[in-house]
Amino acid sequence: MADEWQDPYDFAVEVAKIAGKIIRRAAEEEIKVNTKSCTVDLVTATDVRVEKIIIGAIKEKFGEDTHCFIGEESAAAKGPSVLTDKPTWIIDPVDGTTNFVHGFPFVAVSIAFAVNKELEFGVVYSCFEDKLYKARKGKGAYCDDEKIEVSDIKDIHKSVVISEFGTNRNVDVVTEICATMKRILLIPVHGIRGTGTAATNMCMVACGAVEAFFEIGIHCWDVAAGAVIVQEAGGVLLDVDGGPFDLMSRRMMSANNRTIADRVIKEIKIFPAERDDGK
Incomplete structure (x- = not known):
């Protein structure tokens, strides 16, 4: 039986790396900052641009109306984020915007995929570390293709x-x-x-x-x-x-x-x- 979600998973890995390159390049330029809910809730043109690129690439790959999206800079701005049974991408284009603005080197692209309200996979690309974390439901977790596990400390x-x-x-x-x-x-x-x-x-x-x-x-x-x-x-x-x-x-x-x-x-x-x- 064909693995229905392998292709979206592989594409999420690919697009996360592309987004990470854009973020690293943008960090070398002047960063223009706006605020959202308050003076410390920041957003940059890079946040908006990267989310548009990710969503645009997914739509081009899988079709305009086949998947739903919950994104920090787009869908969330329209009101409540409603998770349905439809295949849904949940995206944070620049997780750590304040870090990005200040040059603190922990900024991530976060892409998840849910079907029937259940998370199927997750991809996190730590841009400046150049580390890619990924996992599929039932198939283990990896960092740059090396299997990872939580610590065994109980104390x-x-x-x-x-x-x-x-x-x-x-x-x-x-x-x-x-x-x-x-x-x-x-x-x-x-x-x-x-x-x-x-x-x-x-x-x-x-x-x-x-x-x-x-x-x-x-x-x-x-x-x-x-x-x-x-x-x-x-x-x-x-x-x-x-x-x-x-x-x-x-x-x-x-x-x-x-x-x-x-x-x-x-x-x-x-x-x-x-x-x-x-x-």
């Missing part, structure tokens, strides 16, 4: 945890985030890190560099590709309250195992985040 005291501060500058939200960071540090853990890109953070979990990554306020396009990669590398994906992961909830915990995840979850102070699907 929280020997772990490294990743999280981010996000773009919400509401004083109550920032207070809750800082309180969570403090509580986790005092477990104690070996350290807390953050690359500034959710997609790359999830790949760090998948390849065993860190034991957990959680965040409240991220979007579906930030984590969709990484979700497949983490799970196929042997990790777990949960809500920050320990319940099932919901792609549209804007809340996510990924970890190497349930033991580490549950211990970190105990320290997370949860605050509201409006769902991507508007429900």
Whole structure:
């Protein structure tokens, strides 16, 4: 029986590398910055251009009306991001825009593909590292064609945890985030890190560099590709309250195992985040 989704998967790898080259080239030029929801929620012409290139290439390859798209700079701007049963590409063209603007070398192209509301594959290209992470459901996770797995650490005291501060500058939200960071540090853990890109953070979990990554306020396009990669590398994906992961909830915990995840979850102070699907 033919593998229906192999061709889209291979094409996602190809187009992610093309997008990465465009981003690296753009970083050598003057970067013009605009803002979206607030002064620290940034967007550049490169974000918009790269998303148009990715979506345009997919439409040219597979047909204009055969697939749906959820993209940070296009579909999301039109209202809630609704995931249907149709084949759907979930795209973050420049994950880590603030990094891109400041020359901080962690910027990723994130491309995921879902059918019947289930994620089938994810591709994350870390542009400046020139590392490509990829995974298909049931077929394992890879970095540059080398199989990757989560770490085997179960002792929280020997772990490294990743999280981010996000773009919400509401004083109550920032207070809750800082309180969570403090509580986790005092477990104690070996350290807390953050690359500034959710997609790359999830790949760090998948390849065993860190034991957990959680965040409240991220979007579906930030984590969709990484979700497949983490799970196929042997990790777990949960809500920050320990319940099932919901792609549209804007809340996510990924970890190497349930033991580490549950211990970190105990320290997370949860605050509201409006769902991507508007429900």
